[in-house]
Amino acid sequence: METEIVVVGGGIAGASAAFHLASHGRRVVLLERGEIASAASGQNMGGIDSYGWGDAPDLQAHLTAGSIEIFEAVQTDHGEDIEFRRSGGLQAIRTAEEYEFERDRVETLRKRGQVAELITTREASGIEPGFSPALLGALYAPRRGQADPVKATQAFARLAERRGGRVLTHREVRAITPRADGGYAVRTSEDEIAAGALVIAAGAWCGPVGAMLDLDIPIVPVRGQMWATAPLEPRVFQTISAAESAMAWARDHGGAPPDLTHRDGRRVTRHLYGRQRRNGEIIFGGDRELIGYEATPNSAGIEVNREHAISVLPLLAKFPIARTWAGLMPFPLDGKPLIGRVPGRDNLWIVTGLASSGFGRGPMAGKLLADYLHTGTPAPVLSGADPAGRVRELARR
Numbered sequence: 001m002e003t004e005i006v007v008v009g010g011g012i013a014g015a016s017a018a019f020h021l022a023s024h025g026r027r028v029v030l031l032e033r034g035e036i037a038s039a040a041s042g043q044n045m046g047g048i049d050s051y052g053w054g055d056a057p058d059l060q061a062h063l064t065a066g067s068i069e070i071f072e073a074v075q076t077d078h079g080e081d082i083e084f085r086r087s088g089g090l091q092a093i094r095t096a097e098e099y100e101f102e103r104d105r106v107e108t109l110r111k112r113g114q115v116a117e118l119i120t121t122r123e124a125s126g127i128e129p130g131f132s133p134a135l136l137g138a139l140y141a142p143r144r145g146q147a148d149p150v151k152a153t154q155a156f157a158r159l160a161e162r163r164g165g166r167v168l169t170h171r172e173v174r175a176i177t178p179r180a181d182g183g184y185a186v187r188t189s190e191d192e193i194a195a196g197a198l199v200i201a202a203g204a205w206c207g208p209v210g211a212m213l214d215l216d217i218p219i220v221p222v223r224g225q226m227w228a229t230a231p232l233e234p235r236v237f238q239t240i241s242a243a244e245s246a247m248a249w250a251r252d253h254g255g256a257p258p259d260l261t262h263r264d265g266r267r268v269t270r271h272l273y274g275r276q277r278r279n280g281e282i283i284f285g286g287d288r289e290l291i292g293y294e295a296t297p298n299s300a301g302i303e304v305n306r307e308h309a310i311s312v313l314p315l316l317a318k319f320p321i322a323r324t325w326a327g328l329m330p331f332p333l334d335g336k337p338l339i340g341r342v343p344g345r346d347n348l349w350i351v352t353g354l355a356s357s358g359f360g361r362g363p364m365a366g367k368l369l370a371d372y373l374h375t376g377t378p379a380p381v382l383s384g385a386d387p388a389g390r391v392r393e394l395a396r397r
């Protein structure tokens with residue numbers, strides 16, 4: 001088989017890149033070793049961050065505010081029911097110190113023209129009736145949203161196909177060989193594909209895929225885990241989080257990669273995010289641990305997370321855990337996404353490093369990559385995600 005562009009990885013980043021490349025009229029083949037959304041993009045909580053574009057949007061504003069607009073368009077304009085809604089988000093404040101921290105954050109966001117508000121516990125209860133009266137208040141982010149991870153990621157792949165792209169599942173990429181004409185021979189578990197250009201979008205597996213090209217891609221797998229109640233009638237309306245970890249990570253990023261809940265096996269902070277799905281399950285998660293490609297849930301961490309969730313929404317104490325799961329997030333060692341052209345190589349591109357918020361940022365990451373590949377010119381904000389100096393040649397033994 002021969003094509004213009006091969007995208008490796010059928011998560012949200014690869015599926016969005018394929019959709020936007022196909023929308024530019026490019027001949028694209030998306031290769032996924034399992035099903036579309038079988039890794040992190042289907043296992044995540046489905047939270048979509050956004051404080052709006054603001055007055056001078058940086059990369060983070062592009063990725064968040066841009067993505068939420070794309071999700072909305074997929075739901076409302078492209079006829080794909082991905083369970084998207086602009087739910088709004090509440091970040092629970094537990095201590096006076098957290099209150100001060102969140103007050104400063106709101107001030108900074110507002111100076112940038114972004115949208116966030118500090119509200120009282122009473123006001124929070126008006127938006128989220130289960131909100132604990134013992135809390136000190138909340139940061140309210142009305143632009144936040146949520147969607148179903150599997151449905152949304154599969155929708156991007158379907159839209160890519162509708163625009164002429166090909167989506168091949170159960171095609172594991174096993175070897176990649178540069179060709180004399182600047183393209184690549186991609187050997188999969190089934191066949192060999194000749195591609196003019198290659199996009200690496202393999203999430204937590206970018207390291208092994210890069211090694212096929214003798215490249216050192218600075219991405220490590222970080223385990224995130226979740227739990228769910230049985231389906232319940234509607235009780236949780238916002239996307240819920242807590243200020244504790246935001247404050248901890250603002251004070252100490254904690255090494256490489258930054259913003260983990262555990263260091264050397266020891267907990268450094270609790271982290272929390274959750275929502276109620278349309279099927280009625282209330283789902284929560286938070287831990288981020290660097291333990292290699294280990295992706296089974298850890299019950300002690302799940303219990304800490306459940307207690308944290310109960311402290312924000314006491315109603316959860318009544319409902320036992322019905323199921324748990326875990327997945328691997330692509331964490332960049334320096335904390336910055338990798339979106340763009342790989343220097344020193346012909347026609348090689350990458351979109352990854354979206355870490356713990358890649359579901360909510362993936363649609364725009366894929367679009368920025370596709371627009372750059374198609375036009376040859378990067379959006380100025382992509383200077384903050386440039387692979388140059390970060391993706392390196394693998395040291396030869």
Ligand SMILES: Cc1cc2nc3c(=O)[nH]c(=O)nc-3n(C[C@H](O)[C@H](O)[C@H](O)COP(=O)(O)OP(=O)(O)OC[C@H]3O[C@@H](n4cnc5c(N)ncnc54)[C@H](O)[C@@H]3O)c2cc1C
Nearest residue numbers: 009011012013033041044045047173203327357358359360
């Ligand atoms: C428990 C959990 C909760 C999370 N909650 C949120 C949240 O609420 N909001 C949010 O924004 N983000 C969240 N995230 C993070 C988010 O899920 C990820 O950042 C995002 O899904 C990464 O997308 P991706 O496309 O880069 O990677 P992936 O989804 O991992 O996709 C990469 C794909 O590449 C495929 N692949 C790898 N190697 C090969 C190969 N050799 N050949 C073919 N295919 C290959 C894999 O099978 C995989 O499907 C969460 C993650 C987890 C684990």
